[in-house]
Amino acid sequence: MINTDAIIIGAGFGGMYMLHSLRKLGISVRAIEAGGDVGGVWYWNRYPGARCDNESVTYSYSFSDKLQQEWSWPDRYAEQPEILKYARHVADRFDLRRVIHFNTRVTYAKFDENKNRWLIKTDGESEFSARFCIMATGCLSVPKIPDIKGLKNFKGELYHTADWPDEGVDFSGKTVGIIGTGSSGIQSIPIIAKQAKHLTVFQRTPNFSIPAWNVPITPEKDQKQKKEYPALRRKARDSMAGDYGEENVIRVLDLTENERQAEFEKRWLQGGFNYQYAFADALESHDANELVAEFVHKKIHQMVNDSDVAELLCPKDYPFGTKRLCVDTGYYETFNRDNVSLVDIKGTPIKQMTHNGLQTINAEYTFDVLVLATGFDAMTGALTNIDIRGKENISLKQKWDDGARSYLGLAIAGFPNMFTINGPGSPSVLVNMILACEQHVEWITNCIAHLNERGADHIEAKVDAENAWTLHVNEQANRTLYPQANSWYLGANVPGKPRVFMPYVGGFKVYSDKCDKIAENGYEGFFLETNDQ
Ligand code: N01
Secondary structure: OEEEEEEEEOOOHHHHHHHHHHHHHOOOEEEEOOOOOOOOHHHHOOOOOOEOOOOOOOOOOOOOHHHHHHOOOOEOOOEHHHHHHHHHHHHHHOOOHHHEEOOOOEEEEEEEOOOOEEEEEEOOOOEEEEEEEEEOOOOOOOEOOOOOOOHHHOOOEEEEHHHOOOOOOOOEOOEEEEEOOOHHHHHHHHHHHHHEOEEEEEEOOOOOEEEOOOOEOOHHHHHHHHHHHHHHHHHHHOOOOOOOOOOOOEOHHHOOHHHHHHHHHHHHHHOOOHHHHOEOOOOOOHHHHHHHHHHHHHHHHHHOOOHHHHHHHOOOOOOOOOOOOEEEOOHHHHOOOOOEEEEEOOOOOEEEEOOOEEEEOOOEEEOOEEEEOOOEOOOOHHHHOOEEEOHHHOEHHHHOOOOOOOEOOOEOOOOOOEEEOOOEOEOHHHOOHHHHHHHHHHHHHHHHHHHHHHOOOEEEEOHHHHHHHHHHHHHHHHOOOHHHOOOHHHOOOOOOOOOOOOOOOOOHHHHHHHHHHHHHOOOOOEEEEOOOO
16 A cells, blocks of 8 residues: 555646646655556547647646746647657656556545545555545546447457557558547548548538648747747736637627628638637627638638538537537548548438448448547546545445536535546636646645645535535536537537536636635635544
8 A cells, every 4th residue: 555645646737737736845646647658638649630729838837937948849739749748758857757657547536534535446456545636537538439339340440539559550551431520530530531542531510620720830939939938828827718819809799791701711810719719709699609600611611622511511500619619730621632531420320330331321331440539528537437435435426427516626525635637617628728737736736735734634625615616617608609519518429428518618717716716715615624623
């Protein structure tokens, strides 16, 4: 049994900084990581074309000026190998690896009320006992395998984008099928199409995608950005999306037709999320949303030669931005290639897999390789996959039977001394995730320091505070158009998962101010206790 003050589960960007931060606080800490190295989501998602949709200068740690000054990003949007290299650099630079147990998956975590400690078991021999248990398990870390009849019958090569082989996959000369047209599909399709003999894209729901306009960062630009880091980071912390783009400045419905078209065009040419966050009413008003969507439909028709294919690629049955916006490089143009075809599996659903491919209700397709770009059991999957037991042996999975509940997405009533980094109920996936990790890590570190100063043994969210926060998260979401899409934000992509909107839509700045206020008010909404009280 390894005894330590804190255990961190996961060594992605949240877990690594948590480790560094608690070590600086002077308490003993270990991390447990299922992967063979640090990096979390960027360790597993090695599919071709994987690239961050946030610009490199924001999707990077801000906690160390030395780190940001010594690291140079080669591209506006960093690709997966570069981000993994960065994560490894951070692990080396802050000497994190020696207290991380790699290739070890946590299976069980139980709070022992008598000892006031967490007992943590793994799929290996090692067991841990810790006062604090910090879940840095990631929001998108449990790949979702689709429930397609006969999937096991397929005799060809089968890959999931979120569990990609380290050595890569060579598609040359092969026929390939891909199911899924979310961010992972949209990023990998153009690259696979360039290699494969033929690629068939099976699309159930089209997504909105905005061009990345990715470019290399020149040495001059790199130097300029480095000088601007303090201002950029401040701007990101004061923003809605945790980014430094210009946001929420325009109301679509306040513009004339000419102004609107000019603004849409300008945002399209800026690329990426700037197209979404600029418009204050796009996610609140159907009329505004339709205008934003219409412009993207028009662009799709301009980029895709075959108008029937273009029409199929235009999302029509949910508002723009209510499924996670995609950012692409040459996605729509890929459908102009002779070796790419699009199959609408909403109109003609998949019946079953065969040895050599799949059957829809009216055709049969064969291929050598099938790629599943079918997403994740998002936000709660990594937590409910562990048998987590709180006070009185209550199971987290059971507690969340009707949907995730938390206080601030940071703590859960009945689970003392456990924290969740980017848990459901926090902005997490709706904002720049690295900044969201930093904000949670800093709040948790300050909280633990406060407990130690006060001589308190444990902290637990109050049920009333949890209820009020969960209601607030839902009310905020219901004021927007978000709940109108069958998105993974709602758990709608996992059959049987309760349909509850999980991320907090209020924005990074509003949320982090609330967290700070709660801490300033003596950790309002929490019990802080010593064992002998
Ligand atoms: O997964 P998704 P993803 N039969 O859930 C389809 C982040 N990310 O891995 O919409 C047929 O978005 C499903 O269809 P439908 C980002 O936050 C970030 O692409 O359910 N189809 C959909 O088309 C992103 O949002 C980055 O009808 C099935 C697709 O599979 C999140 O990860 C890069 C099916 C799944 O799309 C998830 O993205 C990549 C079935 N049974 C990902 N089941 C960057 O920042 C599912 N589908 C770069």
